[in-house]
Ligand SMILES: CC(C)[C@H](C(=O)O)[C@@H](O)C(=O)O
């Protein structure tokens with residue numbers, strides 16, 4: 085099996101190194117042969133080649149069995165809204181070119197982190213949500229630009245029936261293997277694209293009568309996620325809403341530093357933390373590598389079908405937490421100073 | 432002073448009645464003369480006239496000094512994505528026709544409700560956020576429709592420089608009277624309309640050098656609001672992001688049932704709870720009327736300049752809470768059964 089490691093920007097470098105180390109250990113322990121290559125994306129790719137997603141990187145991705153991804157982004161571009169070439173373009177182009185239409189974001193709280201969240205433990209205990217975020221459509225990929233002499237800017241949000249069906253189907257299938265509850269999130273009281281979204285999910289619901297479906301408006305979901313996270317099992321939603329809601333939901337898991345994601349679709353799967361490049365802590369050894377380690381676990385499970393190996397990784401994370409080791413983002417007032425470790429040490 | 436009461440749908444009826452009662456008491460106590468009229472909007476207006484915002488209602492609004500508003504919406508339309516006439520169209524048309532471009536949503540936690548939230552008290556204590564949600568632009572009002580034989584649906588998000596400037600200016604001015612901290616929320620790493628938004632806020636920042644500005648991506652804000660709500664003072668954002676983030680932020684105040692909003696702009700101001708029509712509890716006497724009462728307080732302050740009267744209302748709410756009275760949404764395990772009151776009793 086051939087794995088392409090694409091660390092990208094900021095803490096992407098540090099955390100992906102730990103994710104790769106874990107894959108190496110799994111290979112050794114279970115007698116697999118994993119080969120690796122590396123490639124550039126984002127700000128580091130712009131610096132090296134002028135292109136946030138060089139053709140070479142895309143080629144390598146297509147020719148790999150899976151991609152272990154870091155993060156992209158740089159404050160330089162964030163502060164310059166007029167920049168034409170931006171790191172995020174590399175990420176978006178990768179998603180489109182690889183046909184990664186389904187982004188799975190499991191939000192699961194390790195028992196040991198119950199108290200690390202800003203939400204009350206009794207509200208959190210037992211929450212276990214699987215998000216399906218659509219990843220290659222919506223306002224991310226519609227036409228965008230300026231008009232009226234540059235005085236007006238616009239972005240088009242767009243969904244086709246086919247796009248909703250294929251992500252919807254994945255979510256229904258997943259709900260079947262879990263608690264058979266699906267929440268579909270949209271803003272159908274205002275948006276036409278949401279109305280089409282709801283129509284298609286309603287049609288699919290007729291094929292999955294064993295799954296109980298609830299339709300929520302995105303504003304309500306944003307509220308209920310915090311008020312009563314246990315109400316959710318599987319959630320399916322559009323690209324932009326999924327972006328916002330899963331970042332919010334990271335608080336259910338104690339920290340964004342614990343959350344992994346899998347982007348799957350037509351070709352090679354890409355596995356990445358949901359956190360960003362975090363330039364404010366880059367190179368300081370403060371980054372929590374667990375999200376990358378858990379991304380490696382998803383990679384083993386989904387792209388390689390290695391369920392036992394994947395569980396071994398999740399267990400290892402659990403053991404580290406049970407022993408009391410913490411990175412700074414998940415430490416609390418009761419964590420002894422000498423149990424707070426850096427990125428490498430905890431990896 | 433002439434006040435138009437527009438209860439709208441569902442619990443809008445019950446809570447607005449209490450809001451009006453409070454305005455009456457204020458008039459009596461402080462010797463003001465308030466006259467009232469009533470008008471239809473939303474589902475009840477569709478039932479009566481076929482139009483979610485009858486011309487008569489709009490006329491009456493324009494000729495009033497302020498509007499006390501309830502809520503609109505009905506599950507009938509939510510479950511039928513193909514319905515052509517919808518209650519929400521009345522609300523959106525009202526916002527547009529009255530030029531209500533600034534929606535102020537103060538998120539303030541009454542001390543007595545510290546434990547009513549799903550968020551930990553120590554995280555919440557001292558939070559006090561004022562949201563400025565842009566209300567007449569964005570994807571709410573851009574072109575929308577179907578194409579490719581109805582197989583694709585689209586919505587256009589749009590902002591002009593002028594639209595960003597006028598809401599931005601209101602937010603900067605408000606920050607000046609508070610802690611001089613402004614967070615501007617966008618998705619400038621992906622959206623062109625967000626990049627224009629950021630450009631304009633950056634320009635305004637040069638005029639308000641005494642205000643400290645932070646730029647956040649909406650996904651990050653959704654996370655930080657829960658992780659560390661005290662980090663925010665004034666927040667300014669686009670229509671859709673504001674919709675999602677303020678509903679989420681309602682959890683900071685313990686319950687959506689406590690949150691009022693003011694929509695202001697070119698003409699008559701409109702004051703309404705941020706909660707919806709809640710048909711699941713309509714007519715059961717369970718609705719928390721505080722959001723409508725606090726909307727009346729905002730009305731007195733902003734449209735009538737009656738600061739003392741406005742504070743008297745807020746104090747009254749505080750007294751009711753201090754005495755231990757609660758509606759069901761803000762009661763907790765420690766609230767004695769006989770202190771849990773219905774909509775009218777607590778009003
Ligand atoms: C970096 C950014 C473009 C990206 C997104 O919005 O999709 C990120 O927030 C994510 O969630 O992967």
Ligand SMILES: CC(C)[C@H](C(=O)O)[C@@H](O)C(=O)O
Nearest residue numbers: 273274303503504519522674
């Ligand atoms: C009812 C709906 C159209 C409305 C909105 O999205 O603006 C509501 O959620 C609000 O926040 O006032």
